[in-house]
Amino acid sequence: GAVVSQHPSRVICKSGTSVKIECRSLDFQATTMFWYRQFPKQSLMLMATSNEGSKATYEQGVEKDKFLINHASLTLSTLTVTSAHPEDSSFYICSAGAGESEQFFGPGTRLTVL
Amino acid sequence: KQEVTQIPAALSVPEGENLVLNCSFTDSAIYNLQWFRQDPGKGLTSLLLIQSSQREQTSGRLNASLDKSSGRSTLYIAASQPGDSATYLCAVRETSGSRLTFGEGTQLTVNP
Numbered sequence: 001g002a003v004v005s006q007h008p009s010r011v012i013c014k015s016g017t018s019v020k021i022e023c024r025s026l027d028f029q030a031t032t033m034f035w036y037r038q039f040p041k042q043s044l045m046l047m048a049t050s051n052e053g054s055k056a057t058y059e060q061g062v063e064k065d066k067f068l069i070n071h072a073s074l075t076l077s078t079l080t081v082t083s084a085h086p087e088d089s090s091f092y093i094c095s096a097g098a099g100e101s102e103q104f105f106g107p108g109t110r111l112t113v114l
Numbered sequence: 115k116q117e118v119t120q121i122p123a124a125l126s127v128p129e130g131e132n133l134v135l136n137c138s139f140t141d142s143a144i145y146n147l148q149w150f151r152q153d154p155g156k157g158l159t160s161l162l163l164i165q166s167s168q169r170e171q172t173s174g175r176l177n178a179s180l181d182k183s184s185g186r187s188t189l190y191i192a193a194s195q196p197g198d199s200a201t202y203l204c205a206v207r208e209t210s211g212s213r214l215t216f217g218e219g220t221q222l223t224v225n226p
Contacts, residue, residue, distance in 0.1 A: 006157075034213055043203065043216045044158075093157055097211060102148070107157035 002028045004096050006106035013084055014114055021079045021109045023094030029074035030096035034103065035067075038091040050077045084113045116141045120204055120217035127194055128225050135189040135220045137204030142185045145210055149178050149189050150203040152219070158203065162189070194224045 003026040013019050031052050036044040048069050049057045056069035068080040081088055089112050095103040117140045127133055146165045150158040162171045162178040170179040177190040201221045205214040
């Protein structure tokens with residue numbers, strides 16, 4: 001299957017700092033990428049849908065000014081958590097669409113905000 | 115609003131046993147359904163994808179069925195192994211290219 005990478009895999013930061021997470025589709029072009037968040041022992045919750053060259057579509061309750069998404073190319077989308085706080089600590093996973101029927105997921109990024 | 119439910123939430127079985135994981139969804143107008151595996155602290159691995167027009171898909175010891183009209187899917191794992199221990203997630207897609215709605219997952223433990 002198609003490969004999606006995320007960087008970094010793990011990040012620890014101080015409260016108030018901003019953190020950028022990259023999601024790359026390595027062997028295919030993805031016009032749409034999705035960003036999910038997963039809290040311990042819970043399922044994945046969609047945060048936003050990222051479309052190449054246009055603004056992201058955010059799910060209800062997700063602050064677009066706090067979670068900045070940029071999808072500048074067909075192989076790269078970034079999620080920036082601005083002014084991170086401990087409650088933002090979570091596992092962030094991206095996925096990329098290969099064609100219209102299947103999504104491939106990245107390995108995830110563990111964010112810990114102290 | 116689509117809701118996906120998985121039963122049971124956790125399952126512990128001895129090695130070699132055949133088992134079934136259940137997934138149900140409230141809106142039967144789906145485009146496809148996907149089963150994933152997630153190991154602790156890791157991302158998702160796609161196991162099987164069933165299009166809305168299909169009844170089942172098989173890959174090795176895994177067989178997934180889909181009954182769209184009743185809003186149900188099952189994942190059958192034959193001859194379970196300790197390496198099958200993981201959380202299994204079911205997700206539905208309502209239209210082509212749209213986002214996935216996930217269930218809460220079933221945490222499977224296969225004991226040697």
